[in-house]
Amino acid sequence: DTEVTQTPKHLVMGMTNKKSLKCEQHMGHRAMYWYKQKAKKPPELMFVYSYEKLSINESVPSRFSPECPNSSLLNLHLHALQPEDSALYLCASSQDRGSSTDTQYFGPGTRLTVL
Amino acid sequence: QKEVEQNSGPLSVPEGAIASLNCTYSDRGSQSFFWYRQYSGKSPELIMSIYSNGDKEDGRFTAQLNKASQYVSLLIRDSQPSDSATYLCAVLTGGGNKLTFGTGTQLKVEL
Numbered sequence: 183d184t185e186v187t188q189t190p191k192h193l194v195m196g197m198t199n200k201k202s203l204k205c206e207q208h209m210g211h212r213a214m215y216w217y218k219q220k221a222k223k224p225p226e227l228m229f230v231y232s233y234e235k236l237s238i239n240e241s242v243p244s245r246f247s248p249e250c251p252n253s254s255l256l257n258l259h260l261h262a263l264q265p266e267d268s269a270l271y272l273c274a275s276s277q278d279r280g281s282s283t284d285t286q287y288f289g290p291g292t293r294l295t296v297l
Numbered sequence: 298q299k300e301v302e303q304n305s306g307p308l309s310v311p312e313g314a315i316a317s318l319n320c321t322y323s324d325r326g327s328q329s330f331f332w333y334r335q336y337s338g339k340s341p342e343l344i345m346s347i348y349s350n351g352d353k354e355d356g357r358f359t360a361q362l363n364k365a366s367q368y369v370s371l372l373i374r375d376s377q378p379s380d381s382a383t384y385l386c387a388v389l390t391g392g393g394n395k396l397t398f399g400t401g402t403q404l405k406v407e408l
């Protein structure tokens with residue numbers, strides 16, 4: 183089973199709203215990722231959590247705040263977003279065995295629209 | 298120089314033909330290579346992974362890796378209309394978790 187789930191599937195929010203995206207996996211993976219994908223572009227890495235610790239932040243604006251409550255859950259808290267933040271937000275997970283063959287599996291994504 | 302390069306396409310092939318998708322990468326130390334398929338509006342789906350020089354086959358898909366030339370390819374045999382999608386080449390870099398994507402090649406399989 184290589185299932186990563188994300189909620190909600192769609193989210194529309196105003197620039198003053200606070201909302202959260204959620205991601206869950208039950209594969210025993212120890213690395214979880216947030217990506218942002220704009221139309222006709224490849225996914226762009228935002229954050230990586232390894233063993234529940236933030237290991238990579240790709241200079242993401244502070245209006246995006248990640249949280250990893252446990253090894254199965256990953257949240258992305260959103261506040262004061264801009265219309266240009268509208269995109270498909272993808273969560274992924276991988277085993278993170280420290281090897282060079284770690285494979286990332288993606289969730290279905292959350293389509294975010296900022297008005 | 299982009300780290301992972303792909304021809305954006307669209308690549309059009311007739312149904313039943315072989316589709317050949319190509320990718321080059323710049324980090325000579327890269328060891329893991331992946332092909333993801335992405336349908337419009339959906340998330341990337343892993344098709345193939347390859348780590349050693351040579352060919353790796355899985356059903357209608359064959360991945361080819363040539364580390365000396367820094368080149369990885371994906372062949373799709375007996376192409377079907379359902380194969381029409383964007384194919385993303387991805388390379389694991391930075392010694393661990395960072396997956397770098399190419400811009401993707403749009404494949405269209407025509408009836």
